[in-house]
Amino acid sequence: MRYDGWKETRLIDVIDINPRTPLRKGTLAKKVSMQDVAEFTRKIQSYEIAEFTSGSKFKNGDTLLARITPCLENGKTAYVDILEDNEIAFGSTEFIVLRAKEGITDSKFVYYLAISPEFRNIAIKSMTGSSGRQRVQSDVLVNTVIDLPPLEEQKRIANVLSAIDDKIELNNEINQTLEELAQTIFKRWFVDFEFPNENGEPYKSSGGKFVQSELGMIPEGWRSGTLGELIKISSGKRPLKKSKEKTEEFLIPLIGASSVMGYVKEVLYDEKILIIGRVGTHGVVQRYQKKCWPSDNTLVIKSSYYEYIYQLLKSIDYAQLNRGSTQPLITQTDVKNVKIIIPSKEVLEKYELLVGTLFNKAEKSLEENVSLSALRDTLLPKLMSGEIRVVDAEREVEVCLQKSS
Incomplete structure (x- = not known):
């Protein structure tokens, strides 16, 4: 079922894929390798300062999607928020960079779209190449047709899912x-x-x-x-x-x-x-x-x-x-x-x-994260397809976060 304001569109028309981003060769910049991206985790885990020679280039608000096997199947996808304003970083050549188009898509909605089961299945099925070195076919990805909600609804969907990931990240920091x-x-x-x-x-x-x-x-x-x-x-x-x-x-x-x-x-x-x-x-x-x-x-x-x-x-x-x-x-x-x-x-x-008392607290946070992740993974495909309305998801998440606070 498609709701009012939702429209069928090609991915390339609403998201910039591997957009041109200026960074001179020889520039010292933050570098994100594939091992710095954890499986099904929004936050980039670490980075190093290195001299740029080649690789994908990105800025805050971009989504990094692994395009090579088995990293894509394992869920290596991250949202970039580790940079200063106007700072450019670079990373593995095996990243596909997804960037929201101003006035059309929301940057965090793009991230959640990229980790949604339907989108991931399309990307995985498009992979070609020799065993162990298969990669996503970009032409298949750019021509993927999605149902896109209006921008304001994208933001509400992203906010619901972000509230869960924010709590998970806070627990991890604690x-x-x-x-x-x-x-x-x-x-x-x-x-x-x-x-x-x-x-x-x-x-x-x-x-x-x-x-x-x-x-x-x-x-x-x-x-x-x-x-x-x-x-x-x-x-x-x-x-x-x-x-x-x-x-x-x-x-x-x-x-x-x-x-x-x-x-x-x-x-x-x-x-x-x-x-x-x-x-x-x-x-x-x-x-x-x-x-x-x-x-x-x-x-x-x-x-x-x-x-x-x-x-x-x-x-x-x-x-x-x-x-x-x-x-x-x-x-x-x-x-x-x-x-x-x-x-x-x-x-x-x-x-x-x-010390046992400290780790007992940590263990409770880990158990809470399992429940939060399960809720996020349940809501994600339903919100992306319109199966569940945002207001209903907001109530469900609010109840869950109140229990965990």
């Missing part, structure tokens, strides 16, 4: 702050030895006693040892059946060396575990406190001192443990033999309580 605070506490207590003594004073600064150890001077009552003394470690397993997409049957996340790589039916772990890569990817430490299935390219670690071990695992130089030739490989034994400082039980328990 979680990043909590993570940094936990790292700061870890360094202060276990590197600078300024943990609170029995009087609540910083141990080292208040004249706490130190003794010599294999790892240098450490507080009295502490000792040197190995990681294996505080952990239980095992390998993940290869599931019998898996799905790339989440379905009614396949709901349990299948955890790879660095991220969720699919879904399975069964549960392998339903407790607090830490996951690191065994083959290929090392150095990424993943926290899981719910049902999951770690894959066979991971190592699973359990400990009574979960938060302390989490920080230790993040600080390990995994290159020193590598036994692989064609690709990185670490073993359970190598991890268990890593030398560490083992604080007193009293200090460890205080740290677990303090």
